[in-house]
Amino acid sequence: MAYYRQVGEVPQKRHTQFRDARDPGGRLYYEELMGEEGFSSDSSLLYHRGVPSAISSAELWELPDQARTPNHPLKPRHLRLHDLTTGADAVTDRRLVLGNADVRISYVTTGGPESATPLYRNAIGDECVYVESGSGTVETVFGVLAYRAGDYVVIPRATTHRWVPAEPSRLYAIEANSHIAPPKRYLSRYGQLLEHAPFCERDLHGPGAVQLDDSGDTDVEVLVKHRVGGQVVGTRYTYATHPFDVVGWDGCLYPYTFNIDDYMPITGKIHQPPPVHQVFEGHNFVICNFLPRKVDYHPLAVPVPYYHSNVDSDEVMFYVAGDYEARKGSGIGLGSISLHPGGHAHGPQPQAIEASLGAEYFEESAVMVDTFAPLDLGEGGRAVEDPEYAWSWARALD
């Protein structure tokens, strides 16, 4: 995200001597460039008190079950995430719901403050964690982010961080194998969010201050998620000193939050297609949100969607608030996911079409992930599947 930010102390010129003024010997800080696409895209420079590469051990970290089961026979699926029991840790207790080679969706209900996670970083890609409920903070090497319900917490690849819930929190974790950013069509050629974008830089909240750990801790564990071949695996590093030792940083690469209340839906005289509701994109997938909004104002408008075959994508809707008018009677409720795969036409319950005529406002909130390659089911998804969902449209005709 090309939006410059500076936090804490940084030297006047990059790559020059920068010394600790509190140290009589004037010890040098250790400069680290954290950058995307080699040295050719967004980056930040961080100034550490300790050496950021000083590990003293590397061991296997056994991840929860990452196995994926193909959607075969091909069916639309309904998964009830509120029925999914998980451990309390925001990272290590995530259960895989859906996934493919580009993106994985997991879900966890954390505990309270006692469940603060170990230090963690995802070396596979960016994470976009939607906070369905709860609040707390995410401590990172860039500083602290506060989170609350409705936030997307966007954490760049390889950012060392940990979740500290203030209360139990339902987290919907979208883990990419790539970077996650606002759609290119909303950005100027230099990266500013344009006037037609449904949000702007004021809505993105990065860390406001650095977080220095002065505990003097040594031998600090950091869990690293990474890839071996096509497999998602983990390694447990031990660092000689605490990674939260950054006195300052600047640049355009850092974690941030964005709340869906700050998304201004684009509406129209007739039904607007899902791309107007897009908020982020990664490689081979997009993230959209359907939010409370005025609906179509043509006198003959049909407010609910038409049936659609997204021939190139699998569509995942996560229903997070309000009533989802189009799917009344299908079993879909709050906390549900629907997976509508490419190769199957989907749309409203038949009776919802007439019922929607004349509606002026939809009170619904859903987060959608569209993938451009088929999604498999994770073990968590299979555990809470409603087996009758695939027949819900036919049953509505009985």
Ligand SMILES: [Fe+2]
């Ligand atoms: Fe759809």
